[in-house]
Amino acid sequence: MSEAPARDTIRCDACPVLCYIKLGQTGACDRYGNFDGQLVRVDPHILLDRAKNQGTPLVAFLEREGEWDGELMTTREIFVTAIGAGTTYPDYKPAPFIVSSEVDGVDMVTVVTEGIFSYCGVKLKIDTDRHLGAERNLVRAQGEPVGHVTTAEYGSQMLSIGGVHHLTGGSKGEGRVTCETLLDLCNRKEVALTIDDGARLTVAAGKPPIVNGQREERMRVGCGSATIGMFAKQWFGKVDEVVVVDDHITGVLSEHQAGKMLGVQATGIAIQGRRSTPGRYFQVAQPGTRWGGTNISDPLAILRPFKANEAWPKLRLLMVSTTGEHFAYYELDEKLRPIEKGLPEQLRESVARIRENCEPALATVLFMAGAGGSLRAGATENPVKLTDSVKRRLTRVTSGGAPCYVWPGGGITFMVDVMRMPENAFGYVPTPALVAPIEFTLKKSDYAALGGHMDFVKRLEKVMQEKQRQRQVTSLPENPWPLKPSAEGTPEK
């Protein structure tokens, strides 16, 4: 019953249905389509729409109704991202879209392609003070090794997920699960991970991490001891003693090095728990969800009676937690007992400042990948010239319109914060490898000079008319506009 297909029809071989797909249509699965005669995955192509009023709260995915009316071109700036653009792999042919547009009187070209990355992975930063696992221990998803614990950083733990050895160097299952884990992390979905001899984690980019079933809310400003160090000067002279209650290390101003340096005099205070070094105490209580991550709700529970030979009536005492969420102010009576009083105005600011300095705890995901041969060949006939042009900052690299950090040294190895990209910007191929958008933007004259595919350059207006499946999203105000020559890190003059 099959007739000879029309010339603009292609046959998809992604599954045995072997659909004939007409130009601009998708196959039975709705996942593969025919764009310009090429078989590509057709997650909708995303165009960034520069928010006129930068700083307005973002509405993700401003899906446009109906046909593009052509009017936007004159009033707004559009940047064509590579999300959903398709790839050149495995053929050495020009990138799916090479778009020219005029910006501030300069002709710019953006080479738009989706890269298939076997050499790729994710650097995952988890804000937590909990011990997640020893350095170098395996990180697993669905029981398969997908990465490892790397360095502990201040207030956080770094994990390395993915990389070519997990994707293609291990068993089939390891590769498949690694690919799935990377895809979900990059598309900001929730992922369950376990660390060998360590913690269970549930993480999603930009959301608080869940460690062993407990959600991390705020990062401490520092441990109790560090808090004393940071705020000693602000307290000096306004209060006689400060105790920063912390499950890890509780700090005491008068005994702490920072207090001594300022000349704070001894107060006769006595703390429950095990003294580490002067002014620093471990295990003042049990771990919990109250004051400073302990189980106490009355901070006086960690104090023993003041020493009569050092303390004095009317001694002023501030007790505060490492997040500033809990605080109490006391003065000693004639019998040297702490009596709670209202917090004096002069101490309010320091307590508020502790709170202000506690950042929300997050899991953050940086995607890292290297752009290899065929991808660069899609941009120019002489691939090394593209690398060179990127190094010399003549060419700007973006991923879904988001700025990328390009590593020094050889190749185009870049990192990008997935939260700065449009949602669901990533795909995969069953190799397994990740599909990520990458755009190279440079001056048209520079593009010609490095051997660009000038015959394939299309005007932006033309691209917008041709594409059937387009989705416009508003650019993030914190991202530099990819086409703007004057923005930081862009093509030099």
Added chain:
Amino acid sequence: MRDPATIRLLTDGHRLHLSDGPIDLIVAADGTPGKIQRAYEAAARRFVSILDELCAELPLLRCRAIADSPPPVGPIARRMAAAVSPFRERCFITPMAAVAGAVAEAVLEAMNEVGQLDRSYVNNGGDIALHLQPGQSYTIGMVERPENPSLFGTIELRAAMPVRGVATSGWRGRSFSLGIADAVTVLAASAAHADAAATIIANAVDLPGHGAIVRIPAREIDPDSDLLDIPVTRAVGSLSRQDIEGALNAGECVAEELRARGLVFAAALYLEKTVRVVTAPDSYALTEMMQRSLQHA
């Protein structure tokens, strides 16, 4: 390059996701952990050969069903042919009209062959095969449009009802429709029967010759379409109240006829936020339940 089938648990840790080419199933089972495990393994084993099994006979399955059509070989293909046979006299229909439901049934059957589950379902893009032990029930949510997934009603399906299949058809869905219904949801004895019947009823919710409806020959969009050059609905402009009632009347007639023939148990027809429910006169409880839930939506 052929993509391998996807077999994975969803992040809820309970439901199974099976995907291969255009087939995409969500599977769930309730029972002891061991039974669920065995059922999911059986589902996966059955699943991986389905696409090849169907593709081997695809040309035949894409041909109009007629009285002397050669019988297909594969068990799923046979189910498809049987499900569309009651309609082959009245209109153009191919076994593909029941493919989604038939696939769901086959996987459900494989799961329940290896052990008794309390209840289980296989959802193939809205065409659902159900298994219920006595005393068990499922609550099915209905949506008006795929891109606007808010429930417009729920139906509680209890084991005592003669319903083991639920299917939805409409021009906004993944398959082509000849009619203009936003959605027609059908309850029937099996998923394949529900699938075929939903297609027929959704096709009947129509206003032939109406100027606001854009129709395009199926093969102009999909060169492989089993519907050949039959015009399929691509857009529906604004309709008057009279238009909506008229289209729903036409669909209701067909639904009522299928119900009287015992081919469907109940159907809900949805067009432009207007709903018709067709059920047996004696199944008052179900009628009332469906209508109440619809009004509340």
